[in-house]
Amino acid sequence: MASEVDIDYRGSVEGQLIPTSWINAAIGAAKKLGIEPTGQRYCSLDVADEGKDSNCLAARHGIELQYLKSWSGKNSDIYKTTVRAFALCDELGSTSLTYDGDGLGAGVRGDANNINDERDKAEKSVIHVTAFRGSGQVFQPDREMVKGRKNKDFFANAKSQAWWALRLRFEQTHRAVVEKMPVDIDSIISLDPNLDELEPLRSELSQITYSINQTGKILIDKQPPGTLSRNRADSLMIAFNPQSRSLEVWAKLAE
Numbered sequence: 001m002a003s004e005v006d007i008d009y010r011g012s013v014e015g016q017l018i019p020t021s022w023i024n025a026a027i028g029a030a031k032k033l034g035i036e037p038t039g040q041r042y043c044s045l046d047v048a049d050e051g052k053d054s055n056c057l058a059a060r061h062g063i064e065l066q067y068l069k070s071w072s073g074k075n076s077d078i079y080k081t082t083v084r085a086f087a088l089c090d091e092l093g094s095t096s097l098t099y100d101g102d103g104l105g106a107g108v109r110g111d112a113n114n115i116n117d118e119r120d121k122a123e124k125s126v127i128h129v130t131a132f133r134g135s136g137q138v139f140q141p142d143r144e145m146v147k148g149r150k151n152k153d154f155f156a157n158a159k160s161q162a163w164w165a166l167r168l169r170f171e172q173t174h175r176a177v178v179e180k181m182p183v184d185i186d187s188i189i190s191l192d193p194n195l196d197e198l199e200p201l202r203s204e205l206s207q208i209t210y211s212i213n214q215t216g217k218i219l220i221d222k223q224p225p226g227t228l229s230r231n232r233a234d235s236l237m238i239a240f241n242p243q244s245r246s247l248e249v250w251a252k253l254a255e
Contacts, residue, residue, distance in 0.1 A: 015209040015210055015211055015221070016206065016208070016209055017163060017164075017167050017208040017209060017210045017220070018166070018167050018170050018205050018206065018208060019170075019174075020202075020206050021174065021178070022170040022171060022173065022174040023170060023191075023202055023205050023206060024202075025170075025173050025174040025177040025178050026169075026170055026173045026174075026177075026188075026189050026190060026191045027191045027193050027198070027202075028190065028191070028192070028193040029064075029173050029176070029177050029188060029189070029190035029191070030063065030064050030190035031190075031193075032177050033176055033177065033185075033188075035063070035185060035190070037061045037062040037063055037064040037066070037190065038061075038062050039061065039062030039063070040061075040062070040096070041059065041060070041061050041092065041093055041094040041096070042059065042060050042094060042096050042098065042239050043057060043058070043059045043085070043088065043089050043092060043094045043096060043097045043098070043239070044057070044058045044059075044097070044098045044099070044132075044235050044236075044238035044239035045057050045081075045082075045085045045097060045098070045099040045100065045105075045108070045235065045238075046058075046099075046100050046105075046231045046232075046234040046235040046238060047073075047078065047081060047099060047100055047103075047104050047105040047108060048072070048073035048081075048104070048229065048231060053073060053229040053231060054070040054071060054072055054073060054229075054231050055070060055071050055072075055073050055081050055084075055085075055231065056068070056069065056070040056071075056231040056232050056234070056235040057069050057070075057084075057085055057088050057235060058232070058235035058236050058238070058239045059088075059092045059094060059239070060239045060240065062186075063169075063185070063186065063188055063189055063190055064189075064190040064191070064192060065189070065190070065191050065192060065195070065236060065239065066092075066192045066195075067088075067092055067192075067195070068195050068196065068197045068198070068201060068232060068235070068236070069088065069196070069197070070197060070231055070232060071084070078104065078105075078107040078108060078111055079111045081108075082108050082111040082112055082115060083111075083115060085097060085099075086112075086115055086119075086127050089127050094127075095125060095126075095127055095128055096127070096128050096130070097112075097127050097128070097129050097130070098129075098130045098131070098132050098238050098239070098241070099112075099129065099130075099131060099132065099238070100131075100132060100134070100234065100238060101131025101132055101133040102133055102134055102135050105131070106131075108129070108131070109129065109131060112127070112129040113129075115127075116129075130243075132158070132162070132238045132241055132243065133158060134157060134158050134159030134162065135157055135158070135159065136157065136158045137152075137157070137158060138151045138152055138155045138157065138158055138161045139151065139158060139161060139241075139242050139243045140242075145161065145164065145165065145168070145242070146164075153216075153217070154217060154218060155217055155218050156213055156215075156217040156218060156219045158241075158243070159220055159237075160210070160217070160218045160219055160220045161242060162237050162238070162240075162241035162242060162243075163208065163210070163220045163237055164210075164218060165240065165241065165242045166189070166236070166237050166240050168187070169187060169188055169189040169240065170189060172184070172187045172188045173188040173189055173190070176188055189240065197232055200232055201232040201233060201236065204230040204231075204232050204233035205233050205236070207223070207230065207233075208220065208221075208230070208233060209221045
C-alpha cells in the first residue's frame with residue numbers, strides 16, 4: 001500500500017525498523033510542537049576505514065539533531081579523524097564525544113587520550129570520550145524498555161537496544177506531531193530541517209531492518225552486500241543511545 005499508493009518505495013521494506021512516515025514527522029518536530037531544544041549537547045562519531053565509506057559526526061542538543069557531517073576516510077587515519085572530531089566538538093560547544101568502539105573505532109581511545117594530554121598542557125578543556133560498543137551487553141539488562149520483557153531477554157546486544165530506543169523516539173514523535181497525542185517531550189526526536197545531509201540520512205534510516213534470532217531476541221540486520229555503510233544513521237543512533245542518559249523515559253513508556 002505504501003509503495004504503490006503513497007509512492008513511498010521505502011515504506012514497504014520488509015522488517016523496516018523505522019517507518020518513513022515516522023522519519024518525516026521528526027523533521028522539524030521541535031518547531032512543529034513549539035519546543036525549544038534544551039539539555040546537554042552530545043557529539044557522536046562513526047569511524048570509517050580508508051576505503052569507500054565515510055566518517056560521520058552527529059551532534060544533538062537535547063532531543064534535536066542539529067548537526068550532521070560526513071567526510072571520506074580515504075588517505076586518512078584514525079588519529080586525523082579524531083583530531084577533526086575534536087575540532088568539531090569545540091565548534092559545536094560540546095565537551096562529550098561518543099564513538100563507535102567496535103572494529104576500526106577501537107583506535108580512537110588511545111588517540112583521544114594523547115590529544116587530551118596536549119589540550120591539558122595548553123590549558124584547553126578536554127573532551128570526555130566514551131566508547132559505544134554495539135556488540136557488547138545490553139544496558140540495564142534487568143530493566144524494561146518494552147513492557148513485559150527485560151532488556152536482556154528482548155535485545156541481542158547493545159546495538160539492537162540502541163536502535164530500538166531510537167525507533168521508540170521516532171514513534172513517540174509521530175504520535176505527538178501527526179496523531180496529536182500527549183507524550184513525554186523528552187522521549188521524542190527532532191531532526192533539524194536545515195541539516196546539510198538530511199536527505200541521505202533519511203534514506204539510510206529507512207533502510208534499517210530488523211529480525212528475530214533463534215532465541216527470540218531483536219537483531220539489527222546488516223546492510224546488503226555491496227552497499228555503502230550507514231555512517232550517518234549509525235552516528236545518529238550512537239548520539240541517542242540509551243547509555244548516554246537515564247532510561248527513566250523508557251521505563252515510563254513501559255508502564
